[in-house]
Amino acid sequence: MMRRKLLLIILLISAFASRAAAHVLPDGPVFNRLRVGVEWGYTQTFFLARSYNFISDEGYRVYDKYIGFHWSSNAQITAQVGYILGERSLVSLCGGYMGMGKDNRLLPLSVRYTFYPHAVYNDGIFLYGQGGVAWHIHTTAGKTAVLGVAGAGYRVRLSDTCNLDFLVGLKGLIDHPAIPDPERSANIPEHNIRRNIAGYCALDFSIAISF
Amino acid sequence: MLRTLHIRLAAVLLFLLLGPAARGQEALLGVFNSPKGFGVTALFGPEMGEESNILTLRTDFYGLLGGRTQKMGVCITYTHDYAIYQLWEEQFDMTLHAGAGGQIGYVQDWEKGLFSQFDRQLTHKPGLAVALAGNIGLRFDFDRLTLDLSFTVAPGMHLRMDEDTSDVLLTFYHAGIYHAYFPQLNIMYRF
Numbered sequence: 001m002m003r004r005k006l007l008l009i010i011l012l013i014s015a016f017a018s019r020a021a022a023h024v025l026p027d028g029p030v031f032n033r034l035r036v037g038v039e040w041g042y043t044q045t046f047f048l049a050r051s052y053n054f055i056s057d058e059g060y061r062v063y064d065k066y067i068g069f070h071w072s073s074n075a076q077i078t079a080q081v082g083y084i085l086g087e088r089s090l091v092s093l094c095g096g097y098m099g100m101g102k103d104n105r106l107l108p109l110s111v112r113y114t115f116y117p118h119a120v121y122n123d124g125i126f127l128y129g130q131g132g133v134a135w136h137i138h139t140t141a142g143k144t145a146v147l148g149v150a151g152a153g154y155r156v157r158l159s160d161t162c163n164l165d166f167l168v169g170l171k172g173l174i175d176h177p178a179i180p181d182p183e184r185s186a187n188i189p190e191h192n193i194r195r196n197i198a199g200y201c202a203l204d205f206s207i208a209i210s211f
Numbered sequence: 212m213l214r215t216l217h218i219r220l221a222a223v224l225l226f227l228l229l230g231p232a233a234r235g236q237e238a239l240l241g242v243f244n245s246p247k248g249f250g251v252t253a254l255f256g257p258e259m260g261e262e263s264n265i266l267t268l269r270t271d272f273y274g275l276l277g278g279r280t281q282k283m284g285v286c287i288t289y290t291h292d293y294a295i296y297q298l299w300e301e302q303f304d305m306t307l308h309a310g311a312g313g314q315i316g317y318v319q320d321w322e323k324g325l326f327s328q329f330d331r332q333l334t335h336k337p338g339l340a341v342a343l344a345g346n347i348g349l350r351f352d353f354d355r356l357t358l359d360l361s362f363t364v365a366p367g368m369h370l371r372m373d374e375d376t377s378d379v380l381l382t383f384y385h386a387g388i389y390h391a392y393f394p395q396l397n398i399m400y401r402f
Contacts, residue, residue, distance in 0.1 A: 040244060075276060077246075103278050158353040159302035164398065185330075207244065207398070209358070 041206025074099035106134035145175035241399025286316030342367020364391035
């Protein structure tokens with residue numbers, strides 16, 4: 001049993017070690033390890049769990065709860081600044097513009113960690129995990145949201161410094177979006193809301209160029 | 212009957228794409244990415260030459276990205292470009308190209324109200340836009356792929372039906388000018 005475990009560990013390590021990197025890490029000051037990029041793509045929102053509870057103008061309580069499929073076509077675009085931590089690791093700060101669900105547009109800011117089994121400068125599959133916050137465009141459109149993304153991609157190396165990435169990820173967003181008032185074109189005021197939470201789930205398909 | 216038609220169509224398309232390559236011409240096919248819309252782009256021209264023909268078929272996203280409409284338009288653009296400046300580097304070739312042509316689409320025209328909070332929805336119907344197209348772009352030819360960053364201005368006319376009175380209205384196509392600053396990125400494969 002112990003021998004099998006040891007053999008498995010040795011096999012896994014050798015699988016990662018078998019590919020040699022095409023380039024060594026840039027040495028010198030921090031600036032050489034910086035990478036900038038742009039990413040854009042299509043977001044398919046498919047799931048929503050929504051629960052809210054507010055006091056109407058007439059004084060009675062209105063509540064609604066929904067959990068289930070919620071199909072919505074959205075998009076996203078982000079700019080990224082990254083730092084190469086090691087031969088296979090990149091950490092980056094991503095900020096941009098995204099949509100999630102029907103009529104919900106946010107400005108996200110998150111930190112992403114990317115792991116490249118075939119090294120940062122090579123063609124190959126990579127994995128990424130990302131977490132951060134997102135603000136609504138109008139201050140009356142809701143409070144700060146929290147988001148997380150996990151996914152994988154494929155890197156195509158165009159030149160020594162330029163790369164093209166194709167990414168697929170699963171995104172989750174926990175938000176407190178504004179509740180539209182059914183009687184007039186405004187949102188329910190904050191002091192009337194007792195509970196307001198929404199959880200979205202979506203699939204991201206994006207392309208990124210990095211330098 | 213229908214099956215042979217599909218095969219013939221596929222053969223014609225393949226010939227159109229690969230035919231130029233056999234005659235010393237280059238043929239590129241790729242994806243068009245822009246806030247204006249997504250689509251496909253084909254580029255033909257003599258290999259290492261100074262002229263190229265760029266044909267783009269794309270959707271039109273005006274209003275969709277800001278949540279102002281649910282409708283998507285469609286647009287086709289053709290330009291004949293000339294190389295203004297070329298640079299040959301070890302890892303890529305760079306070409307600055309510009310040219311003119313035309314554009315036809317079934318799209319929604321520009322409407323004010325983007326920054327309004329409750330009155331943002333597009334009210335006009337989509338219509339036929341016919342315009343000239345002026346294009347300027349920077350093309351990078353890497354080993355396997357080509358990236359082309361470009362900007363297109365499309366001054367023209369927009370023909371639509373008024374939503375209230377059913378009158379036919381002919382107006383200037385504002386979006387062709389106002390959205391000229393939207394970047395367009397073509398990621399293309401060289402056959």
